Amino acid sequence: MxxxxxxxxxxxxxxxxxxxxxxxxxxxxxxxxxxxxxxxxxxxxxxxxxxxxxxxxxxxxxxxxxxxxxxxxxxxxxxxxxxxxxxxxxxxxxxxxxxxxxxxxxxxxxxxxxxxxxxxxxxxILNSKIPEEERIPLIESSLENPYVAYITVQRGCNRFCTYCIVPFTRGRERSVKPQLVVEEARRLAERGVKEVHLLGQNVDFYNYEGVDLADLLYMVSEVPGIERVRFTTSHPAGFNEKIARAIRDIDKVCPYVHLPPQSGSNRILERMNRGYTREEYIEKVKMLKELVPNVALSGDFIVGFPGETEKDFEETLSLVEECVFDQGFVFEYSPRPFTKASTFEDNVPKEVKNMRLKELQDLIKRQAEERNRKRVGKVEEVLIEGFSPKGTELYGRTRDNKPVAVVGGKELIGKFVKVKITESSPFFLKGEPAAELVEVE
The missing domain is CATH 3.40.50.12160 (Methylthiotransferase, N-terminal domain)
Structure with a gap:
């Protein structure tokens, strides 16, 4: 046995x-x-x-x-x-x-x-670079999802945000040889994978001997069988127009960007050592939305960072109102060992953190709900990944990463299906296969 x-x-x-x-x-x-x-x-x-x-x-x-x-x-x-x-x-x-x-x-x-x-x-416990670990093949049954897979293309971080422990646990930035990434995408396609996510702690800083992230997106998109390409996590200091143009120009690259601002206050961003201002963040979002009008934007936010005043928090709210997010992940600040911020006085009361977290979550929820409501009645392309946790409906995602519950049978699993959206909520949609077309070739 x-x-x-x-x-x-x-x-x-x-x-x-x-x-x-x-x-x-x-x-x-x-x-x-x-x-x-x-x-x-x-x-x-x-x-x-x-x-x-x-x-x-x-x-x-x-x-x-x-x-x-x-x-x-x-x-x-x-x-x-x-x-x-x-x-x-x-x-x-x-x-x-x-x-x-x-x-x-x-x-x-x-x-x-x-x-x-x-x-x-x-x-x-090693504390140095490991030799080209991406050569390890993925075996089909070891994948969490047989149709969607991850490829790590960049590890580590050189940013040293004052709250973040990643440079101490993942080491310095290093990029994977592009040929290895393409080989992995090809192996995954041969196993039936249709969508790949290129992963990096700061994926926008991917650079291997002059090959940058935008170049890599073109290379991976040429792999037969791979129909969708995503990438995460972006860093506002590294995201640029070349990447945005790649999203616009490459059909297989999905119009979704996870671009964490963390805060909308320049004073807090400086204390966080994020390497950009709120004005620079907003300008990059405007540039992205001008080039890719249908792009979905998500981000991470920290509330209650040491020294955050009510004015600082209001600036975060105003940034969200100006940029408009489809999804946001909001966290209360918690000190992590070894980081510079762990030496700061954690002087924002817990109840204030709770209130700010809820207020920011509610704002993002309203934005997402309004955007999703406009999709009811429209037909969307959905990759059906399997049954929902309750097992009564199928589950998949649109090109811009919206989760969709779909009425249908198991024969649709693993297929790109045209789905008519019938209901919406802040963070997911419901629909049924459109009558005129089932699978998208």
């Missing part, structure tokens, strides 16, 4: 991609995916430490694995990702954890598992 593995992933899409690669490595060793940690011989917790919430969730999940280890002592419990990269001692407090490894060395998972079997508890 084949041994089984289970991977629990916290955090960003890059962590999802790392987990998929670890799954591919395990399957190349003969392991099969288990539906639950209780049924697995190897359990991996891939952690995130960008914010306190996923950090705490990971610790809670790791603690709960103690019961499984007690019932099944031969199972290997491993913890990987950003949390052990920055605070391995915290992980080592859990005596039932057999393997601890960081963000730089998940490529050595097969060797690390062998060390655990031979030597017992193993810790390996």
């Amino acid at each position: 084949a041994k089984k593995y289970y991977i629990k992933t916290f955090g960003c899409q890059m962590n999802v991609n790392d987990s998929e690669k670890m799954g591919g490595l395990l399957e190349s060793m003969g392991y099969e995916k288990a539906p639950s940690p209780e049924e697995a011989d190897v359990i991996i917790v891939n952690t995130c430490s960008v914010r306190a919430k996923p950090d705490n969730k990971a610790y809670s999940f790791i603690g709960n694995l103690k019961q499984i280890k007690r019932k099944k002592p031969e199972a290997i419990v491993a913890v990987s990702g950003c949390v052990p990269q920055k605070e391995r001692e915290q992980i080592l407090r859990f005596n039932h954890v057999d393997l601890v490894f960081g963000t730089f060395n998940f490529v050595r998972l097969p060797q690390l598992l062998e060390r655990v079997k031979k030597e017992g508890r193993t810790i390996e």
Whole structure:
């Protein structure tokens, strides 16, 4: 009987991609995916430490694995990702954890598992560049979604925003050789993947020997079988007109940009060390919307950053009102270890953070609701990815990344379907296949 593995992933899409690669490595060793940690011989917790919430969730999940280890002592419990990269001692407090490894060395998972079997508890945390890990093939069954896949094209960060721990957990910026990216896209297309997301901590700063992100978008779009190309996460200091023109000019590149402003106050942006002003951010959004009128814009926001006044917050609200967002992810500031902001006085009361978070969320919700309402009655192209979590409707996304619940049968899964939008809400749509056309060739 084949041994089984289970991977629990916290955090960003890059962590999802790392987990998929670890799954591919395990399957190349003969392991099969288990539906639950209780049924697995190897359990991996891939952690995130960008914010306190996923950090705490990971610790809670790791603690709960103690019961499984007690019932099944031969199972290997491993913890990987950003949390052990920055605070391995915290992980080592859990005596039932057999393997601890960081963000730089998940490529050595097969060797690390062998060390655990031979030597017992193993810790390996590297703090330097790993050799072309993107050569690791993804195995079809290790993908979370058989039709949509991630390709990591850029890792690390040189920005050193004062609140962010990424430079300490993911290292300095480094870009993947474009030929490797294209090869990966081709392998994924051969496995039936139709949409790829190019991932980077600051993907706009992708540059490999003069090949930039816009160039890479053209290269990936030429891969037969890949019908949609997305990229994330953009940084306002790196986003430029060449990228916007690539979105406009390449049919396969989707009109969606995740461009986090974090704040609309120049004073707070400077304290955050973001490297741009509110005026520069607004000008880039105007440029993008002029070149790509149908583009959908999303962003991340931090409320309650140390020193944020009511006036600073009002400037964030005014930036949102001027730029208009289709989606926004709003977080209360939480100090992260090793960052410069952790030395600032966290002087915005919790109740004020809560009020600002709700007010900003409500504004973005109203904007999204108004934009989505205008889509009712229109026909949209939707890639049907599978059934919704409740299993009663199909689920997919439009080209500009709007989630859509679709009435239909399983024969539509994996197809591009023309869908007539029948209902809208702030952050998702509902629809049914348009009568005149089913699959888009």
